[in-house]
Amino acid sequence: MVKPDPVVSSSHVEFHINGQKHSVDASSNVSSQSVLADYIRDVANLKGTKVMCREGGCGACTVSARVIDPVTGIEVIKSINSCLTPVLSCDGWDVSTVESLGNKHEGYHVIQKRIVNFHGTQCGYCTPGMVMNMYSLLGAKKDIQMEDVEKSLDGNICRCTGYRPILDAFKSLATDASNDLKQKCSDIEV
Ligand code: FES
Numbered sequence: 626m627v628k629p630d631p632v633v634s635s636s637h638v639e640f641h642i643n644g645q646k647h648s649v650d651a652s653s654n655v656s657s658q659s660v661l662a663d664y665i666r667d668v669a670n671l672k673g674t675k676v677m678c679r680e681g682g683c684g685a686c687t688v689s690a691r692v693i694d695p696v697t698g699i700e701v702i703k704s705i706n707s708c709l710t711p712v713l714s715c716d717g718w719d720v721s722t723v724e725s726l727g728n729k730h731e732g733y734h735v736i737q738k739r740i741v742n743f744h745g746t747q748c749g750y751c752t753p754g755m756v757m758n759m760y761s762l763l764g765a766k767k768d769i770q771m772e773d774v775e776k777s778l779d780g781n782i783c784r785c786t787g788y789r790p791i792l793d794a795f796k797s798l799a800t801d802a803s804n805d806l807k808q809k810c811s812d813i814e815v
């Protein structure tokens with residue numbers, strides 16, 4: 626999990642959320658205190674992204690962002706705590722929320738299917754953040770290992786399901802997934 630740089634880059638920024646362009650500046654109702662999580666929910670009206678602790682501790686607000694690394698100049702994909710991210714620091718970002726992955730009308734993304742089929746969700750409050758963290762990991766690294774999954778999810782808290790089914794669901798997407806997990810997938814997906 627990447628804690629975003631809190632530095633506000635500009636008073637006028639343009640970015641995309643799920644492919645849609647957003648232009649904001651400090652003269653609109655977006656201030657230097659406005660955070661991406663609230664913008665996503667209240668302005669973009671995408672309620673799939675949840676907000677709980679507002680201090681980077683739970684991962685409920687996790688979204689995926691395609692950004693240019695300021696040091697290397699290379700485009701990277703990161704999972705972002707949107708509750709800590711000032712909207713005015715998002716210039717040039719390409720943000721994806723859970724709504725962009727899949728839905729009941731058009732079909733679900735494989736990550737969404739796995740967490741459901743491994744019984745990795747109960748109340749579902751943590752689930753969008755979990756899914757977007759995994760989506761970012763898969764976007765950032767093609768050959769993910771089970772250890773990558775464990776390390777990546779250390780910033781996402783679940784209060785009711787328990788971590789075993791969540792980790793199993795995501796580890797089943799790793800190239801070194803155990804035979805047990807692979808067997809479960811083949812049972813599920815026929
Ligand atoms: S609401 Fe953002 S990490 Fe908890």
Ligand code: FES
Binds near residue numbers: 750783
């Ligand atoms: S499913 Fe309830 S908090 Fe994770």
